[in-house]
Amino acid sequence: MSEPIEQWVEQLLRAYDEEEKMTEKQMRIISAAIEVFAEKGYAASSTSEIAQRAAVAEGTIFRHYKTKKDLLLSIVAPTMSKLLVPFVLRDFTKVLETEYVEFKDFIRAALINRAEFVRKHLPVIKIVLQEIPFHAELRDQFFDTVAREASKRIVPVIEKFQKTGQVVAVPPITALRLIVSTAIGFLLARYMLLPDYDWNDEQEIDYTVDFILYGLSPAGRPQH
Amino acid sequence: MSEPIEQWVEQLLRAYDEEEKMTEKQMRIISAAIEVFAEKGYAASSTSEIAQRAAVAEGTIFRHYKTKKDLLLSIVAPTMSKLLVPFVLRDFTKVLETEYVEFKDFIRAALINRAEFVRKHLPVIKIVLQEIPFHAELRDQFFDTVAREASKRIVPVIEKFQKTGQVVAVPPITALRLIVSTAIGFLLARYMLLPDYDWNDEQEIDYTVDFILYGLSPAGRPQH
Amino acid sequence: MSEPIEQWVEQLLRAYDEEEKMTEKQMRIISAAIEVFAEKGYAASSTSEIAQRAAVAEGTIFRHYKTKKDLLLSIVAPTMSKLLVPFVLRDFTKVLETEYVEFKDFIRAALINRAEFVRKHLPVIKIVLQEIPFHAELRDQFFDTVAREASKRIVPVIEKFQKTGQVVAVPPITALRLIVSTAIGFLLARYMLLPDYDWNDEQEIDYTVDFILYGLSPAGRPQH
Amino acid sequence: MSEPIEQWVEQLLRAYDEEEKMTEKQMRIISAAIEVFAEKGYAASSTSEIAQRAAVAEGTIFRHYKTKKDLLLSIVAPTMSKLLVPFVLRDFTKVLETEYVEFKDFIRAALINRAEFVRKHLPVIKIVLQEIPFHAELRDQFFDTVAREASKRIVPVIEKFQKTGQVVAVPPITALRLIVSTAIGFLLARYMLLPDYDWNDEQEIDYTVDFILYGLSPAGRPQH
DNA sequence: CATGAATGAGGGTTCATTCAT
DNA sequence: AATGAATGAACCCTCATTCAT
Numbered sequence: 001m002s003e004p005i006e007q008w009v010e011q012l013l014r015a016y017d018e019e020e021k022m023t024e025k026q027m028r029i030i031s032a033a034i035e036v037f038a039e040k041g042y043a044a045s046s047t048s049e050i051a052q053r054a055a056v057a058e059g060t061i062f063r064h065y066k067t068k069k070d071l072l073l074s075i076v077a078p079t080m081s082k083l084l085v086p087f088v089l090r091d092f093t094k095v096l097e098t099e100y101v102e103f104k105d106f107i108r109a110a111l112i113n114r115a116e117f118v119r120k121h122l123p124v125i126k127i128v129l130q131e132i133p134f135h136a137e138l139r140d141q142f143f144d145t146v147a148r149e150a151s152k153r154i155v156p157v158i159e160k161f162q163k164t165g166q167v168v169a170v171p172p173i174t175a176l177r178l179i180v181s182t183a184i185g186f187l188l189a190r191y192m193l194l195p196d197y198d199w200n201d202e203q204e205i206d207y208t209v210d211f212i213l214y215g216l217s218p219a220g221r222p223q224h
Numbered sequence: 225m226s227e228p229i230e231q232w233v234e235q236l237l238r239a240y241d242e243e244e245k246m247t248e249k250q251m252r253i254i255s256a257a258i259e260v261f262a263e264k265g266y267a268a269s270s271t272s273e274i275a276q277r278a279a280v281a282e283g284t285i286f287r288h289y290k291t292k293k294d295l296l297l298s299i300v301a302p303t304m305s306k307l308l309v310p311f312v313l314r315d316f317t318k319v320l321e322t323e324y325v326e327f328k329d330f331i332r333a334a335l336i337n338r339a340e341f342v343r344k345h346l347p348v349i350k351i352v353l354q355e356i357p358f359h360a361e362l363r364d365q366f367f368d369t370v371a372r373e374a375s376k377r378i379v380p381v382i383e384k385f386q387k388t389g390q391v392v393a394v395p396p397i398t399a400l401r402l403i404v405s406t407a408i409g410f411l412l413a414r415y416m417l418l419p420d421y422d423w424n425d426e427q428e429i430d431y432t433v434d435f436i437l438y439g440l441s442p443a444g445r446p447q448h
Numbered sequence: 449m450s451e452p453i454e455q456w457v458e459q460l461l462r463a464y465d466e467e468e469k470m471t472e473k474q475m476r477i478i479s480a481a482i483e484v485f486a487e488k489g490y491a492a493s494s495t496s497e498i499a500q501r502a503a504v505a506e507g508t509i510f511r512h513y514k515t516k517k518d519l520l521l522s523i524v525a526p527t528m529s530k531l532l533v534p535f536v537l538r539d540f541t542k543v544l545e546t547e548y549v550e551f552k553d554f555i556r557a558a559l560i561n562r563a564e565f566v567r568k569h570l571p572v573i574k575i576v577l578q579e580i581p582f583h584a585e586l587r588d589q590f591f592d593t594v595a596r597e598a599s600k601r602i603v604p605v606i607e608k609f610q611k612t613g614q615v616v617a618v619p620p621i622t623a624l625r626l627i628v629s630t631a632i633g634f635l636l637a638r639y640m641l642l643p644d645y646d647w648n649d650e651q652e653i654d655y656t657v658d659f660i661l662y663g664l665s666p667a668g669r670p671q672h
Numbered sequence: 673m674s675e676p677i678e679q680w681v682e683q684l685l686r687a688y689d690e691e692e693k694m695t696e697k698q699m700r701i702i703s704a705a706i707e708v709f710a711e712k713g714y715a716a717s718s719t720s721e722i723a724q725r726a727a728v729a730e731g732t733i734f735r736h737y738k739t740k741k742d743l744l745l746s747i748v749a750p751t752m753s754k755l756l757v758p759f760v761l762r763d764f765t766k767v768l769e770t771e772y773v774e775f776k777d778f779i780r781a782a783l784i785n786r787a788e789f790v791r792k793h794l795p796v797i798k799i800v801l802q803e804i805p806f807h808a809e810l811r812d813q814f815f816d817t818v819a820r821e822a823s824k825r826i827v828p829v830i831e832k833f834q835k836t837g838q839v840v841a842v843p844p845i846t847a848l849r850l851i852v853s854t855a856i857g858f859l860l861a862r863y864m865l866l867p868d869y870d871w872n873d874e875q876e877i878d879y880t881v882d883f884i885l886y887g888l889s890p891a892g893r894p895q896h
Numbered sequence: 897c898a899t900g901a902a903t904g905a906g907g908g909t910t911c912a913t914t915c916a917t
Numbered sequence: 918a919a920t921g922a923a924t925g926a927a928c929c930c931t932c933a934t935t936c937a938t
Contacts, residue, residue: 668892
């Protein structure tokens with residue numbers, strides 16, 4: 001991986017990962033809620049079970065979160081924004097412009113970085129994916145802040161790589177969709193569908209990055 | 225699309241699409257249930273709302289389906305198997321062996337065919353995707369019958385294309401994952417995330433197929 | 449009491465007293481609710497206690513009345529309109545004009561009649577009086593339908609008695625207030641504050657009617 | 673108004689109106705509680721809202737008043753006794769005996785004085801009226817101290833006016849009831865039911881006093 | 897076969913009260 | 918004295934399921 005990107009990502013994630021100050025009970029509640037929501041889904045989770053797992057009175061939950069939905073949002077909302085953190089950074093495009101960066105390195109760095117993020121926040125990611133279809137506010141937030149932000153910031157990156165001839169001339173949004181699909185497909189399979197399969201992570205990432213670059217056809221692949 | 229595959233798909237879908245014999249009320253119940261489940265998710269749907277939309281008494285639902293979960297399964301289970309129909313057909317690999325078939329045509333045919341299927345059964349597909357994380361039986365059924373069957377039948381297809389040099393030498397399961405990710409990514413974006421976007425379907429399919437074959441790097445692309 | 453008024457009141461009340469058709473359980477619920485609401489007030493009554501007293505599952509209450517407040521309104525609303533029944537009758541003023549009617553007879557008839565009504569519906573009356581301060585809708589309904597109707601219908605009656613010189617020339621609304629205060633004061637004392645006191649009803653009504661006519665000063669009283 | 677009564681009332685009220693010594697927070701709590709109780713009724717009021725409006729921690733309320741009910745009683749009990757203050761004074765009957773006092777002046781003085789009291793303590797009066805039906809202790813206190821005291825002190829007054837021939841020979845308790853009904857009816861209409869109506873207070877009091885003396889019949893009225 | 901009234905367990909939420917700080 | 922986090926019982930209400938009709 002090229003140095004600048006790596007440093008930039010690592011440095012930034014540290015800032016965003018800090019937990020806000022909360023009491024110990026509040027943290028137990030959040031943890032329990034994440035557990036239960038991820039396991040059963042929001043609608044099928046009961047506040048009483050969350051309270052039990054948090055070893056807290058049911059009323060205590062409602063002292064900190066006005067409603068059950070508030071509890072969900074307090075878990076999901078910050079995660080949604082953190083999902084994009086590495087791409088939304090102010091000086092990201094600048095890095096890309098000033099530094100000599102290979103598209104392949106960029107893809108690989110992003111994939112590794114987001115894989116780590118998913119691994120660390122797996123249950124919350126599950127919740128996000130599972131609940132987005134049912135909560136208009138989540139969807140709105142996702143599209144308004146996340147997706148819009150994403151295209152605004154990432155599309156220029158893709159265009160830059162297209163200008164340097166490293167990416168084929170398809171609509172940047174389409175390229176984005178293809179990259180994201182492949183990445184999410186990998187993360188889903190790796191961490192959610194078949195987490196117990198005997199994965200060779202390095203190699204699988206290689207395959208995935210190569211696929212994004214060269215597809216499945218042998219033509220045009222560089223010789224290793 | 226090459227002729228043999230097309231015929232084979234069309235012929236087979238007809239067989240599987242027939243509705244089993246059910247009373248008119250039963251059909252109304254199923255339709256209503258699909259609507260409501262797709263909209264709110266299984267856990268947040270109430271049998272009383274389903275009964276209302278089906279214009280049927282609450283009790284009637286339970287005459288046909290012992291429990292609410294039975295109702296869900298009666299919707300989801302057959303759909304899961306139908307998802308794989310075109311690939312699971314007995315003489316599919318034979319077709320591929322005897323006929324001279326391009327990998328590209330195969331991918332394109334499959335993508336178009338499954339896109340049509342998704343379009344036609346969108347709400348049920350949504351239910352399947354939404355509920356699989358929460359129901360062990362669904363997951364089990366999916367992996368036991370669907371995924372296992374899929375690899376058993378599809379892996380040989382991929383291996384065949386690898387032997388003919390049309391597909392690069394990666395583990396077939398990995399190739400499968402990459403293809404399926406890309407396909408599902410397209411279908412999800414097309415029909416569920418951004419159904420209202422102004423899609424140019426033909427072109428988008430072209431991009432997607434090209435991506436599966438050649439990736440985003442311009443190298444190795446055939447000249448159009 | 450002069451005959452025409454009496455007949456008119458009795459006949460009309462019969463029509464309005466019919467209970468609407470309701471199941472036996474619904475009637476048990478209403479009865480229990482009246483009991484409990486009258487005893488503890490709406491806010492301090494629990495649906496579970498109502499269910500218990502009605503020997504009905506708590507859920508049954510909510511099958512018939514969507515909310516606890518609905519239950520209250522279903523009790524209170526019809527009573528509020530019935531309170532005015534004898535005065536709101538279409539041909540009431542006509543009776544007064546065509547017949548030779550003494551003001552004293554009118555007051556006495558109304559007092560006796562409403563006393564009977566209060567006695568029969570005592571708990572509901574209590575509920576009405578107790579809850580009106582807390583429920584804007586009740587107040588609105590009371591003022592819109594009841595009070596407005598009352599003044600529209602009753603004010604002419606008072607004006608008629610003023611024209612015949614039987615009632616002193618004060619603003620009719622003031623006269624109405626004085627009459628109603630005295631009447632309600634009697635009914636409240638008789639049936640709600642001191643129901644167990646050893647009342648001589650006939651005599652007390654005589655006193656009350658005489659008070660409305662002649663006040664407490666001995667001057668101007670006719671010799672009995 | 674005749675001088676002696678007026679002086680006597682004014683002097684005495686001053687003594688009773690003094691607030692007992694309480695901390696500033698306690699006063700804020702009481703004020704907030706009066707507000708909330710008057711608005712929503714005791715049962716529907718929450719101590720947390722009272723705390724909020726008093727800008728005081730929830731716990732602070734319970735430091736000063738052991739229970740929510742204690743808080744209610746601390747508001748209602750002293751008001752109930754103050755209601756009777758002008759009549760319960762030790763030397764009141766003496767005044768009446770020694771001074772030449774007209775019944776009409778007495779009624780008018782009492783009405784004006786109590787109207788002022790109601791106006792000043794409106795919310796507490798509302799609470800008293802609203803909660804008396806639901807709290808046996810309040811009722812008991814009311815009847816034991818208030819009503820009993822009232823009759824003991826006021827009945828002699830009425831008897832005195834009956835002896836001087838200014839009040840008709842009805843049972844004094846009945847006379848009391850009629851006077852009180854009329855007075856409360858006025859105060860209720862004036863300050864609670866229709867406070868926004870355009871009242872001509874002086875005239876309305878004239879009407880009310882005249883009604884108590886002479887009723888609605890024109891006979892026996894002195895010529896103005 | 898179809899109904900819908902009835903159920904009662906369990907849902908989310910409120911609230912008076914306690915107590916360590 | 919004052920706080921406010923914590924409690925858990927009780928609240929109103931929903932719901933899948935049953936069963937007499």
